[in-house]
Amino acid sequence: MQDPIIRVRDIAWVRLGAPDLDQAEGFLTDFGLVRQARTEAALFMRGTGDAHHVHITERGPDRVLGIGFTADSEADLHRLAREAAGASGVEALNEPGGGKCVRLKEHNGFTIEVVHGVAAVEKLPERHSVLNTGRARDRLGKFQRIDPRPCQVKRPGHAVLSTPDIEGSVAWAHRHLGFIVSEHVHAEDDPETLLASFNRADRGADFVDHHVMMFGRHSRAGLNHISYEVQDMDDLHAGHDWLRQRGHYHLWGIGRHLLGSQVFDYWKDPWGRVHEHWTDTDVLNAAMPTRSVPKSQGLRSQWGPQAPQEFRDAASV
Secondary structure (H helix, E strand, O other): OOOOOOOOOEEEEEEEEEOOHHHHHHHHHHHOOEEEEEOOOEEEEEOOOOEOOOEEEEEOOOOEEEEEEEOOOHHHHHHHHHHOOOOOOOEEOOOOOOOEEEEEEOOOOOEEEEEEOOOEOOOOOOOOOOOEOOOOEOOOOOOOOOOOOOOOEEEEEEEEEEEOOHHHHHHHHHHHHOOEEEEEEEEOOEEEEEEEEEEEOOOOOOOEEOOOEEEEEOOOOEEEEEEEEEOOHHHHHHHHHHHHHOOOEEEEEEEEEOOOOOEEEEEEOOOOOEEEEEEOOOEEOOOOOOEEEEHHHHOOEEEOOOOOHHHHOOOEO
């Protein structure tokens, strides 16, 4: 495999189209995001972290417009623009938050935006539960009371693409974004048949999320889901109840994945695009070797419901 052109830092955002920004904002607010900016043409939602925004909705047809990743430097953008086939030049992001961007098409034709210099903002106050567990009693003389409310989304965690050519998709992402394979999932009796690939950012000795992008083999190419970290287990459950009470479409959860170990909960927006809440994850660094496991071990929940076919078939375009 060729050396990567650059190594991205993390996922920045998803960019979606929607015909009704009011409806989009209603779902995303109930999902736990906060409006950062809104124009006639687009909605920019943030989490509690210092990123200016982590979700973009542009007024128009309901479609997947792009997935953004952050680069270490503007020099990386110029390198990508020079060396990546079909890449745009380095362009100014003429939208709230500013910054610069290189756009390119990944293996399935979806737009990838690699960005640098987007404005940082002050973090928002966060609510965290203090738990008395079998190991330690840390909440002394205080009551735990969780009011009905949306969860507090912290940041984006990963994107998952369905792809008919999983090997080509993984190779493209490694070459252009510098990912490392955390774990591969293969067919039960055929280690050569790749079914899913979990990829993390390469930050050397620093520990990062188990995956920032996953690819799953499917007959159609599309966005399976976009994932966001919430504050803790109470926050995830409070958000689950809030979204149910508000009548949103629940797809799968609550459970704990085996690969990555995230506690998960999946919802569909009004146009059927899947959004995930998660808390708790395995973290790895570049020294950790790639693992390969069969489908029976990899694609299941440790506890909670197993994936419905509707989730496996999700491939928004």
